[in-house]
Amino acid sequence: MRRRKKEKHEEELNESWLLPYSDLMTLLLALFIVLFSISSVDAEKFQALSKVFNEIFTGGTGVMDYDSLEQKNEKQLSDNSKNKKEEKGAEKQHQEEKKLENIQEKINHFITAKGLGNDLQTSLTSEGLLVTIKDSVLFDSGDATVRKKDVSLAKEISELLVIDPPHSVIISGHTDNVPIQNSHYSSNWELSVMRAVNFMKIILENDKLDPRLFSAKGFGEFQPIASNNSNAGKAKNRRVEVLILPNSDEASE
Structure with a gap:
């Protein structure tokens, strides 16, 4: 009886190895499934992910570093937008x-058509188109009233200022x-x-012009374009300027 019990006990011990072996096989199967699933992942994405994890675990780049990287990317996007x-x-x-x-043309x-080349000139400046x-x-010496014979010329100039879209004008x-x-x-001013x-x-x-877009200024003798030491220079300085400004509303849209 004692020998039979001993043999039975030994058989039970000899079969005990099956349980860990079964666990090991389960783990190996799970490992192969994981490896197979990884092999089907896009290679570039896998390498990128691997690089990120490698940098994090080797201390190359930490969480704070990635916060800085994110801020850098946001700044780059902002700069690109700007x-x-x-x-x-x-x-x-x-x-x-x-x-x-x-308009200048x-x-x-x-x-040219009016033969006014010696009296009217145009130029493009940093401020706009200057006439x-x-x-x-337009005027007699020392007078500010437009001569009757030149009113028609002034009205023709007004037609040249009818622009689509309208522009602001400074005279x-x-x-x-x-x-x-x-x-x-009492003064040149x-x-x-x-x-x-x-x-x-x-x-x-x-009436085709909008008065809200027009303004008038007087500079007296304080913005000369030639020397006042000669009669020719003085004649150049006695002038009326019409400045057509760029359409800032359009430019800022």
Whole structure:
């Protein structure tokens, strides 16, 4: 009886190895399944993921480093957006410059047709399109009233300012440095302002123009474009300027 019990006990012990063997086989099967699933993952994505984990676990890049990387990426996106806006703004500015060039060509054609090349000139400046008119074309010496014979010219100039879309216009008066000596105006400043205002009044008789876009200034003798040491220089300084501004509303859209 004792020997039979012993043999039975030994058989039970000998079969005990089956349980861990079964567990081992289960683990191996799970490992092969994982390896198979990994092998089907996109190689580039797997390498990228592997690199990230490798950097994290080897101390190359930590969580804080990835926060900094994220901030850097956000800054780069912001810079790219800013650059695109600047490029768009530059493109609109270029388009507006082309429009002003077309307006200049139209005015130059008018000047040539009227034989006014010595009295009217145009130039593109950093501020906009500038039309310079000699004072002798519109006014008597020392006077700010547009001569009756030149009112028709002023009205023709007003037609040139009918632009689509409308642009803001600044009309300014300028004199030489010879002090004014009459009972109507106490200074060159006053004379220059009134010349700009009176010329603008005639311009705005054109109901196709919006008065809200027009303004008048007087600079007296303080913005000369030539030396006042000669009569020719003084004649250049006595002038009315019409500045057509770029359409800033369009440029800022």
